[in-house]
Amino acid sequence: MFDLELDRVVKWIGAGGFSSVAVQLPEGLKIRAPEISDYIARETGASVIIIGRPCYGACDLFDYRGWADALVHYGHSAIPSMGADDNVLYIEARSDIGLDEDRLREVLEPLPDRIGILATIQYIGLIGEMDGILRSIGKEPFVGTGDSRIMYPGQVLGCNCTSAESVSDSVDCFLYIGEGQFHPLAAAFGSRKPVYVLNPITCEIADMTASRDRMIRRRFGTIQIASKAESFLVIISSKIGQCRKDAAETAEKMIRESGRRCVTAVIEEITPDSLAAYPVDAYVCTACPRVAMDDSARYGKPMLTVPELEVALGLKEWTGYPFDQIRG
Numbered sequence: 650m651f652d653l654e655l656d657r658v659v660k661w662i663g664a665g666g667f668s669s670v671a672v673q674l675p676e677g678l679k680i681r682a683p684e685i686s687d688y689i690a691r692e693t694g695a696s697v698i699i700i701g702r703p704c705y706g707a708c709d710l711f712d713y714r715g716w717a718d719a720l721v722h723y724g725h726s727a728i729p730s731m732g733a734d735d736n737v738l739y740i741e742a743r744s745d746i747g748l749d750e751d752r753l754r755e756v757l758e759p760l761p762d763r764i765g766i767l768a769t770i771q772y773i774g775l776i777g778e779m780d781g782i783l784r785s786i787g788k789e790p791f792v793g794t795g796d797s798r799i800m801y802p803g804q805v806l807g808c809n810c811t812s813a814e815s816v817s818d819s820v821d822c823f824l825y826i827g828e829g830q831f832h833p834l835a836a837a838f839g840s841r842k843p844v845y846v847l848n849p850i851t852c853e854i855a856d857m858t859a860s861r862d863r864m865i866r867r868r869f870g871t872i873q874i875a876s877k878a879e880s881f882l883v884i885i886s887s888k889i890g891q892c893r894k895d896a897a898e899t900a901e902k903m904i905r906e907s908g909r910r911c912v913t914a915v916i917e918e919i920t921p922d923s924l925a926a927y928p929v930d931a932y933v934c935t936a937c938p939r940v941a942m943d944d945s946a947r948y949g950k951p952m953l954t955v956p957e958l959e960v961a962l963g964l965k966e967w968t969g970y971p972f973d974q975i976r977g
Contacts, residue, residue: 650744650745650746651678651742651743651744651745651771652742652743652744652745653681653684653685653723653740653742654740654742655685655688655689655692657740658685658689658721658738658740659688659689659692659693661721661738662689662693662695662719663693665718665719665735665736667693667695667717667718667719667736668694668695668696668718669695669696669697669698669716669717669718669719670689670693670695670696670697670698670717670718670719670720670721671697671698671699671700671711671713671716671717671719671720671721672685672686672689672697672698672699672700672720672721672723673700673704673710673711673720673721673722673723674699674700674704674723674724675704675705675706675723675724675725676703676704677724678723678724678742679699682699685697685699685723686699689721696717698716698717703918704724705888705937706725706806706807706890707722707725707726707727707728707731707739707890708728708731708808708888708889708890708891708937708975709888709889709890709891710722710731710737710888710889710890712889713736713737718736719736719737719738720734720736720737720738721737721738721740722737722738722739722740723740723742724740724741724742724770724771725739725741725770726739726741726770726773726800726801726804727739727800728798728800728890728977729797729798729799729800729977730796730797730798730977731889731890741770741771741773742770742771743770743771743772743773743774744771744772744774744775744849746772746775746849746850747778748775748778748779748782748849749852750782750785752852753779753782753847753852754782754785754786756847756852756853756854757782757783757786757788757824757847757854758786760788760822760824760845761821761822761843762787762788762789762821763788763789763791763819763820763821763822764783764788764789764790764791764820764821764822764823764824765790765791765792765793765813765816765817765819765820765822765823765824765840765842766779766780766783766790766791766792766803766823766824766826767803767804767805767812767813767823767824767825767826767832767833767836767844768803768804768805768825768826768827769804769805769825769826769827769828769832770800770801770804771827772826772827772849773801773803773804775826775849776792776802776803776826779824779826780792783824791816791819791820792812792816793811793812793813793814793815793816793817794812794815795809795810795811795812795815795977796809796811796976796977797977798811798975798976798977799811799812799977805825805832805833805835805836806832806835807831807832807834807835807937807939808835808891808937808938808939808973808974808975809835809974809975809976809977810835810836810838810839810840810972810974811839811974811976811977813836813839813840813842814839814840817840817841817842820842821842821843822842822843822844822845823836823840823842823843823844823845824844824845824847825844825845825846825847825857826847826849827846827847827848827849828846828848828850829846830846830857830860831939831943833846833857834857834860834861834864835939835972835974837857837858837860837861838861838865838970838972839972839974841969843856843857843858844856844857844858844861845857864942864943865970867945868942868945868957868970869967871945871951871952871953871957872951872953872957872960872961872967873961874931874951875930875931875951875953875957875958875961876960876961876962876963877930878909878929878930878931878951878961879909879910879930880909880910880911880912880928880929880930880931881900881904881909881910881911881912881929881930881931881932881933881958882911882912882913882914882924882927882929882931882932882933883897883900883901883904883911883912883913883914883932883933883935884897884913884914884916884919884924884932884933884934884935884936885897885913885914885915885916885935885936886915886916886917886919886935886936886937887915887916887917888917888936890975891936891937891975892936893935893936893975896935896955897913897935899955900933900935900955900958901913903958903959903962903964904933904958904962907962907963909962910929912927912929914927916936919934919936919940920947921947921948921949924948924950929950930950931950931951931952931953931961932948932950932951932952932953933952933953933954933955933958934952934953934954935955937975938954938972938973938974938975940952941953941954941957941973942954954971954973955973956971956972956973957971957973959971
């Protein structure tokens, strides 16, 4: 179902003359690790090491130096603003599924006329086909271009929906091609337009409005609790694509100028255990904003994003949910 491009990997390793290779996989592809490792070792003679730690995206790129000559990173596209490394190969693991045009015409007919098309990387290749299907039923499709953190037109990340923002004023809604809620929720927060999720396998459509509104209510409650905090831990991520020192400095300044206490820590994996030792009232996450937004129930204390902190400290009024993005 997902193209592992093993022959391309083998050719790249041979052309680079690499004798050792690290392979980084998202959780959903780790079941394929033995197959990938065996094939690379057999066809290239290179030693292969699988990176066993969790991988959340290209923002979580493993520092292979000291472990191997090169890195093969699966399941995500490159983040252009992070720069290029000739010894890193991104294999996007795109889906080979096709769209059922007849069924989709019927399913898509009730949607508004002007539709922005979005997709996760596995289904980014379906945007052109979806554009044609929408036009065939009289819809007007739009595909936006994101900032320098985004590799492809129409691509949306959990932390960046600038592809949606770029056409938000021109559309009535967005249609996201993919599965799950993680990526389309970013578009629902950032664009402030209705977002519909189309599962390309089942041809089922889901409206993200209720999920978005539930999360906004939870975030408002978290902000209210954090507004009473007297001390904060500002979290900086050590992950290369999530490290926002400037955002941490901004948060520190706001907290101290409000007369409250602040300590800053660099943390690799943000978990309840990694935060338990800090005697503070609340946390501010400058790493991936979805750590605070999606996982807040895991922590015994309120965790905020930087824009949420501004509201909690009374520096800005709540006039609509302030979605935090990592921009390129």
